[in-house]
Amino acid sequence: MTDTLRIGGGHVLRPDMSVEEADVLVDRVSGEILEVGDVPGGDATLDASGGLVMPGLVNAHTHTAMTLLRGYADDKPLETWLREDIWPAEGELTPEDVRAGTDLALLEMIESGTTGFADMYFHMPEVVDAVDEAGLRARIGHGVVTVGKDEDEARADNEESLEVAREYDGAAEGRVSTAYTPHSLTTVGEEFLVEFTEEARDEGIPLHFHANETEDEVDPILAQEDQRPLAYADDLGMLTDEDWVAHGVHVDDTEIDLLAERGTAVVHCPASNMKLASGAAPVQDLLDAGVTVGLGTDGAASNNDLDMFDEMRDAAMLGKLSTGDASAVPAEAVVEMATAGSADALGFDAGRIEEGRKADLAVVDFETARLTPVHDYVSHLAYAASGADVRHTVCDGQVLMRDGEVQTLDAEAVRERAADHAERVTERAG
Numbered sequence: 001m002t003d004t005l006r007i008g009g010g011h012v013l014r015p016d017m018s019v020e021e022a023d024v025l026v027d028r029v030s031g032e033i034l035e036v037g038d039v040p041g042g043d044a045t046l047d048a049s050g051g052l053v054m055p056g057l058v059n060a061h062t063h064t065a066m067t068l069l070r071g072y073a074d075d076k077p078l079e080t081w082l083r084e085d086i087w088p089a090e091g092e093l094t095p096e097d098v099r100a101g102t103d104l105a106l107l108e109m110i111e112s113g114t115t116g117f118a119d120m121y122f123h124m125p126e127v128v129d130a131v132d133e134a135g136l137r138a139r140i141g142h143g144v145v146t147v148g149k150d151e152d153e154a155r156a157d158n159e160e161s162l163e164v165a166r167e168y169d170g171a172a173e174g175r176v177s178t179a180y181t182p183h184s185l186t187t188v189g190e191e192f193l194v195e196f197t198e199e200a201r202d203e204g205i206p207l208h209f210h211a212n213e214t215e216d217e218v219d220p221i222l223a224q225e226d227q228r229p230l231a232y233a234d235d236l237g238m239l240t241d242e243d244w245v246a247h248g249v250h251v252d253d254t255e256i257d258l259l260a261e262r263g264t265a266v267v268h269c270p271a272s273n274m275k276l277a278s279g280a281a282p283v284q285d286l287l288d289a290g291v292t293v294g295l296g297t298d299g300a301a302s303n304n305d306l307d308m309f310d311e312m313r314d315a316a317m318l319g320k321l322s323t324g325d326a327s328a329v330p331a332e333a334v335v336e337m338a339t340a341g342s343a344d345a346l347g348f349d350a351g352r353i354e355e356g357r358k359a360d361l362a363v364v365d366f367e368t369a370r371l372t373p374v375h376d377y378v379s380h381l382a383y384a385a386s387g388a389d390v391r392h393t394v395c396d397g398q399v400l401m402r403d404g405e406v407q408t409l410d411a412e413a414v415r416e417r418a419a420d421h422a423e424r425v426t427e428r429a430g
């Protein structure tokens with residue numbers, strides 16, 4: 001028996017960034033794209049007329065429940081921001097809070113055409129349940145910090161990260177996959193990085209961590225180890241083609257070559273890097289070297305939204321401003337980063353509209369003032385569109401949003417619950 005969904009009457013963005021008039025036929029049982037072209041029929045339909053069917057956006061580095069702390073503390077650099085505001089508030093987060101914040105994040109993602117993401121946070125069973133119900137695709141990990149913890153606590157945090165990775169890989173009918181997620185090279189002790197990376201490798205669990213985000217993260221490693229952070233990470237066995245690092249702002253040429261050689265992906269987070277004044281990642285150099293580059297918003301508290309259209313524009317703008325070269329990080333590059341690049345970084349068989357790929361899709365409505373006229377669809381995705389222009393969102397062949405109405409979550413209830421939890425968290429954090 002076939003059970004198909006036809007997304008018809010519009011234009012389609014192909015993997016080579018060309019755009020053609022076509023329909024997309026999806027198998028709702030396998031969740032895969034069956035055909036792209038002039039396709040009649042379909043058991044169900046989504047109207048794409050006046051719109052562009054594009055791969056669903058993939059937010060390859062975020063901390064989902066940080067939506068509760070959106071606007072809670074702004075205008076500070078990373079270290080101060082984490083230590084003075086964020087970590088004390090996160091210390092108050094209960095599993096119920098994380099669930100409420102995650103639901104809010106997933107709602108925002110679905111509304112803005114994001115179909116997949118990587119999360120590094122805690123109380124991960126709640127995140128898995130939320131993803132299961134909302135219908136997105138995610139690679140999740142329990143974030144580990146060992147600085148300021150005694151040996152037993154530090155060990156337990158690492159054990160929990162591996163335990164979560166083992167238990168939830170393949171959850172939500174395969175839409176959830178996992179990673180071991182040490183926070184960074186300076187917030188997790190070397191002995192733990194060595195021991196638990198080795199365990200993760202033995203079990204085929206990839207790594208996701210923050211790297212070279214600020215100078216403050218690079219200098220202590222240079223001083224203590226007399227080597228660059230990524231050379232240090234490589235010595236600890238932390239760079240393989242299954243892994244990805246967030247940020248990669250302060251990487252030198254030797255580190256760029258190392259990333260290319262190892263096949264480790266970098267997830268660029270331009271808004272967070274600008275807001276925390278961390279710096280500008282050498283994105284064009286990374287791309288030129290053949291490094292897989294994905295795109296992420298980072299947590300909502302350092303962005304302050306999860307709109308990947310904003311992120312594409314920020315990536316392009318920052319890429320040009322920081323190099324003084326208007327041709328750097330062009331429109332096609334940021335659209336590719338937010339789709340195929342991010343999907344590749346996370347190991348999702350998505351990010352490209354072609355037969356056999358996962359049907360993770362967004363339909364952008366081009367019949368709006370800000371997207372008129374259409375000289376170039378890809379240009380509009382990078383420079384003019386916003387998450388608010390998304391009409392339908394589909395993940396794994398299921399319709400998560402139809403005509404702007406989210407199908408899998410009660411938008412109003414999610415917003416109210418999140419606002420309520422956020423208020424109570426900030427009261428407790430004082």
Ligand SMILES: N[C@@H](CCSC[C@H]1O[C@@H](n2cnc3c(=O)[nH]cnc32)[C@H](O)[C@@H]1O)C(=O)O
Pocket residue numbers: 063078082086087090120121122142143144145157183210213272298299302
């Ligand atoms: N189990 C850890 C939590 C680690 S989750 C990942 C952490 O990354 C933090 N985070 C968010 N954005 C950034 C960033 O840009 N750089 C580094 N850390 C961040 C976030 O607030 C969260 O605490 C603990 O006990 O503290």
Ligand SMILES: [Zn+2]
Pocket residue numbers: 061062063210246298299
């Ligand atoms: Zn982060």
